[in-house]
Amino acid sequence: MSSITEQLIGEYFATGTLAGLPSGHFIDGKSRPAATGRTMETFDPGTTKVFAQFAAGDAEDVEAAVASSDRAFRDCWRKVAPAERGRILQRAAEGIRANAERLAVVETLDNGKSLAEAQGDIRSAARLFEYYAGAADKLQGETIPLGMDYLSYTSLEPVGVTAHIIPWNYPTSTMVRGIAPALAAGCTVVVKPAEQTPLTALMLAEILRDAGLPDGVCNVLTGTGTAVGAPLVAHAKVRHITFTGSVNTGSLVMQAAARNITSVTLELGGKSPAVMLADCDIDAAVEDVLWAIFSNSGQTCSAGSRLVIERSIHAEFVERLAARTRKLSFGHGLRNPEIGAISSQEQLNKIAGYVDEAKSRGVRVAVGGSRTVDQASGSGWFFQPTILDDVGPLDVVVQEEIFGPVLSVQIADSAEQALELANGTAFGLAAGIYTRDIKKALRLARDIDAGQIYINEYYAGGVETPFGGNKLSGFGREKGLEGLRAYCRVKSVTARI
The missing domain is CATH 3.40.309.10 (Aldehyde Dehydrogenase; Chain A, domain 2)
Incomplete structure (x- = not known):
């Protein structure tokens, strides 16, 4: 165990918390309180005691975050060269590794898992950013042979604003599993972590900002599923939803998405x-x-x-x-x-x-x-x-x-x-x-x-192998190159020449 980890553990057991934990939403590159000013508490499962507070958002915060991500998509991120998007994601991977010890300790406190397991999750998150950094400039279309008198080709375009509903069991790695391919494809993201485990999502947003991600490209909203998750997945400007959670909630997400003809990736339960x-x-x-x-x-x-x-x-x-x-x-x-x-x-x-x-x-x-x-x-x-x-x-x-x-x-x-x-x-x-x-x-x-x-x-x-389920376990695939598909739409162009 490193001296940094030992210091963090010592600080926590001495004070019951850690200094400098994030507490506000992350919108437009900045931390901000909930519009109502309300907060919630997060508990350390190993002690059952509160160790931090965070913003309790609602529909007003959702509107601000989606508007920010929509603006960032139209005015900025989709115009950034794919190679530059890859460089930013690579710097994010390096930022995670540089902050790995603090991230792992916070993940352990928020979730209750062992420190070794949390450390593995942080390594996985860094590897995900690294993997999709390498894919950002390799998303290419095809030419279609229609004969000498036509030029026909396809291009891959980002779908736009994407929403990511993150579960409490693997808060860091599941978040990155969704947002890394979305960002690589040129989409912007609004992340709603589980109310039981909100802190590492906010820390990751700060790491992405420090890696050079433009303001608004990654926004993080904290709060309950009812107050934040429901209005987020129902928002008309959200063009894809990636949800990991229960079958019942996944069904509700699909129903909300259907009203706006929004595509979804669902990773639901298992009995493997x-x-x-x-x-x-x-x-x-x-x-x-x-x-x-x-x-x-x-x-x-x-x-x-x-x-x-x-x-x-x-x-x-x-x-x-x-x-x-x-x-x-x-x-x-x-x-x-x-x-x-x-x-x-x-x-x-x-x-x-x-x-x-x-x-x-x-x-x-x-x-x-x-x-x-x-x-x-x-x-x-x-x-x-x-x-x-x-x-x-x-x-x-x-x-x-x-x-x-x-x-x-x-x-x-x-x-x-x-x-x-x-x-x-x-x-x-x-x-x-x-x-x-x-x-x-x-x-x-x-x-x-x-x-x-x-x-x-x-x-x-x-990271390289696709992951997802059949039957009630959901549909769509994350990880690997398959994980990019949900965040791209195909445009075909045909010209008579």
């Missing part, structure tokens, strides 16, 4: 299976499945929240996985445990409700199953890493997203039944496949209905 065939490498798979579900305390849309496993290895595998789970350390994120806090009291109650109801139905708890606290302080929103064993295919904990450190185990008698169970929910975000037989793996990869498949390593891939 880790399919374990009998010939898998059990030693490697146990460790991999552990982190597929328990990373970020299970608060990951693409988490491997179901283990679909062949019966012949079920008992041994679950026993070994449960033993490994019992050894996991948990506590305040700044003490860098393996498992951090649940991000809010509301989410903790939701997780506990699912598990308590499962126990009342007779579902066997192989390990965990209860709320807990940080043993060093006796406080915080924590839930024990939990494995629910031999769960029926229609059980609620198999069919619904819990969004916490809870793994539901389903037993299959063959690879064919494993496929049926894997596809047996309304979600289709991700799936893991574990086998030594590449033919079996590729057949399952072909037949599982999910947006991304991981073979023998959950979360395999990275």
Whole structure:
């Protein structure tokens, strides 16, 4: 741990906050209070205590931010040479790396995750800017062969003002996953972070400004989904919406967008299976499945929240996985445990409700199953890493997203039944496949209905690989070159010569 990180941690535990945290909206290159002057509080999940305040926006603030981004798009950003846009994004990547330690500490305080996980998220955000910096000057159209008497070609144009509704589980990396390709394409952005985790979005806006991004190109509004998110996605000047969150809210976003014929990218819930065939490498798979579900305390849309496993290895595998789970350390994120806090009291109650109801139905708890606290302080929103064993295919904990450190185990008698169970929910975000037989793996990869498949390593891939879901998990893709498509419109030009 560096001396800077140690100083920040020391300051926080001594004072209960950090000096210089942003508190206002970021509009037109400046911090400003909410139009009403109202504020909200943000809590440290590791202690349950307030550690900062921020602006509580409303429709008046939304109007100011969208007007600013619309102006910046028409008068400035779309006219900036693509290579220069790339240079600005590259400087933003460098700015994130220069401020990585402070960003990671603030992310831990706002979200509750471990410091190591927050540090990884900050590295990912820098890499996203770096990746799309390289793509900015490579967005090019095509010529179309219509014969000697015509010249026909296409060009890619930015769609305009884009809105980005950011979830609380990965505040920094999810924000950058959307805004980096949008900025690379020449769009302007209005960002609405979750009210539970607003601070790093405001810090990133400052980094972008310092990297040379013109005023108004990136605006950040804080507040509730009702007061800020709803008027933002309904605004007529917003031409694309990128939303990450729940299925119910995603449906409302689509309805609001439809009134203005605004395009949307939706990354919604998941109930992703880790399919374990009998010939898998059990030693490697146990460790991999552990982190597929328990990373970020299970608060990951693409988490491997179901283990679909062949019966012949079920008992041994679950026993070994449960033993490994019992050894996991948990506590305040700044003490860098393996498992951090649940991000809010509301989410903790939701997780506990699912598990308590499962126990009342007779579902066997192989390990965990209860709320807990940080043993060093006796406080915080924590839930024990939990494995629910031999769960029926229609059980609620198999069919619904819990969004916490809870793994539901389903037993299959063959690879064919494993496929049926894997596809047996309304979600289709991700799936893991574990086998030594590449033919079996590729057949399952072909037949599982999910947006991304991981073979023998959950979360395999990275910034370069497209990410998104099928069925109730949403549509559209982020990351990779596919992530640029939503922010470009195609214009065709044909001339008789």
